[in-house]
Amino acid sequence: MSSPHDFDFFHGEWTVRHRRRTDFLDPESSWEEFPGTNHCRPLFDGAANIDEIDMPHLGCKGLTLRLFDQESRQWSLNWSSSRSGKVFPPVVGRFAGDRGEFHGDDTHDGKDVRVRYVWSGVSPAAARWEQAFSVDGGEIWLTNWVMEFTRPEASGTSAG
Template sequence: MSTIAKIEIEPTNPSDLKRRSLLQLAAGLAATATAIQTTAAISSQATPAATGKPGDFHFLSGNWKIKHRRLKDKEWDIFEGEASVIEILGGVASVEELRIPARDFSGMGLRLLDTERKLWADYWVNGKNGVLTPAPSVGSFVNGVGTWESAYKDGEQAILVRGIWDQITSNSCRWYQSISSDQGQSWQENWVMHWQRA
């Protein structure tokens, strides 16, 4: 991974302190509630490169503006959002609050490092229902590019999902997602997020 300037996030007002405390509490509760699920999910998938280490998501800490491009009904939907991300537990957890005000949408990304397996588990919580995804995507970074994969079924059809973090600098990065319905022989990109530090 490229050298990235260390960014410290310090709350500046009471509402920031409250938000940080709530995010830390949510991360701790989710980590406790899903430890068994994480182990099961990791062991049931093809094992990605075991290169995860504390601080891998340090680059994402801070406040961001995000340009989204999402494939919906074979058309690209373009919209903007924002996010606040904090790194906790000595770099073995990263908590993201994603907000899309124009769509009245919010959610939380929770990334946890299994330090023994050296793999990251990436969970999602939709702000509308507060439910943690039952199985995370699992992955790690290799040469500055992070790759996470998960699987689910759409009826009887097995679908693979791949999320990739790349183009990482001190002020920007990209995340994009692709899906495969043919066991990874071909992939269709369906979501791209360009992050710019606010």
């Protein structure tokens, strides 16, 4: 069952290897890869956190505010980009073991999309995040962004 401490592994500094499709809705589009960094800090004694990801290759930063709903026992993940300054519609879900799955609805390039985030392989030293879109209500998913998180050599797992 999901808990307010599901994202404790993510607190602190990370290096990030991004891999994303050049067109999020085209399964034939090419992939681009680039580095980034991330810093996450806990809030509400672990039942919330906020992180900022720096993506110099894209010329922007992003942030995610994660909130644990004590009643539903689910997380909402709320993303914003420095490019727009707006909060995108949240994805909501939970962890089962070391895998978390979160879903929501949004639009991309004027098309309604179902959004899925998957966190997997989580540990104090590494984690994987994937984003996928579906234009048919969740029947077929197209993974369009993958982030591999690892700890910087000198960082350890301390939150800062």
